[in-house]
Amino acid sequence: MISMVNFKESLNNLPLIFTVIPLRDSKTGDPEHDNRIVKNIEARIMDISKTLSDFPGLTAINVPELVEENHEGKPRYNSIFTRKLARGIADQLGKEAIINKVVAHMESYDEFANWILETESQGIRNIVLVGGNTRHHRYTGPNVSEANLITKHLMKTKNLNDITIGNICLPERGGEARRMLYKTISGADFFTTQMLFEGDHITHLLKEYGELCSKAQVNPATVILSFAPLKSVADLNLLDFLGVDLPDETKDYILENEQVSKAYKRSIKNALDVLKAIMNDKIDNYPEINIGINVEQLTKSNMPYSIEMLKEFHIMTQKK
Structure with missing residues (x-):
């Protein structure tokens, strides 16, 4: 078996991750349909693994959970077998898997605890815990900080392997630096941001987050x-x-x-420029905060362009 890159250790050294869109489907109970889903997952694992095999500097594979909410905040799950997909690609590449989980819709402590135990038993030790879509709904599940604490508690009481906890960061949301501080205190090891297309909001946020962590004597x-x-x-x-x-x-x-056909090239250049501006700002304003890069596959048809972007960031990380 290929030895895995340790994702937690990489957090101190510009980790590079790739986010793959999950399979949009659902279990029906019909064996023929559900077996077809599994075959589709296995085919996607091999296809994506082959595509990503040219990037030895890639640190981990991330798979989100796709959940929509109705006007009452009730969930509709649009993705399936996310753990199987992430684990399968990661195993093929010799990387670690990262799984996202929307915790807001968990019905009970037992449901959340069982999900953590099942995930850890499948060899996945990196999770991104995600809240609900809006503050206007009363959700059945824990908030993100509570979910962090529960995960830490389960690691201790169930003798689990060390789980690396991630949360989501929304740079444009008011009070985000304070939220990040509280989530860090409750156990977050890393944050993944919303997709970035400009640098002003995130640089201001990182500066404020670094200052709050310093005052609270917390490692960011x-x-x-x-x-x-x-x-x-x-x-x-x-x-x-x-x-x-x-x-x-x-x-x-x-x-x-200019030409629409070249939009993806300008998009990649914009991303590289934004990252460069953030890293330059980091030197003077938040040197204590470690930075990483996540390239997302926005849609299935965007995969070739996501690979082009990954190639540019991969070159950059290898030169660090």
């Missing part, structure tokens, strides 16, 4: 910056659904000027 968590290429105006609809803000100036540069 690693912040993994997320980027994704855009290939057409149609991608804007998905960004809007995900709540990602694309500044007008950046949108015009990437999607509305």
Whole structure:
């Protein structure tokens, strides 16, 4: 078996992760349908693993959970076998798997605890715990800080292997630095940001987060910056659904000027420029915060462009 890269140790050294969109389907109880799902997962594992095999500097494979909410905040799950997909690709590449879990909809402590135990038993020891979509609903499950604490408690009481806990960071949300501090105190080892298309919000946030951690005498968590290429105006609809803000100036540069067919190239250049600005700002304003990079596969058709972006960031990380 290929030895795994230790993701937790990599958090101090510019980790590079790749986020794969999960399979959109659901179990039906019909054996023929469900077996077809498993075969589709196995085919996707081999296809993506082959595509990513050219990037030895890749640290981990991340798979999100896709959940929509109705007007009452009730969930509709749009992804399936996320752990199988992440574990399968990671095993093929000799990397570690990262799994996202929306904790807000958990019905009980036992449900959440069982999910943690099952995930750890499958050899997945890196998890990103995610809250609900809005503060206006009363969710059945724990908030993110509570979920962090429960995970830490289970690690201790159930003698689990060390689990690396991640949370989500929304740079444009008011009071985010304070939230990050509390989540760090409750157990977060790293944060993954919402997709970034400009650097002003995140640089201000990182500076404030670093200052709060210093005052609280807390070691800041690693912040993994997320980027994704855009290939057409149609991608804007998905960004809007995900709540990602694309500044007008950046949108015009990437999607509305010059040749549309070259939009993905301008998107990649914009991402590289944003990262460079953040890393330059880090030197003077938040040197104590470790940074990482996450390249996201926004849609299935965006995969070639995501690989192009990954290639550029991979070159950068290998030169560090």
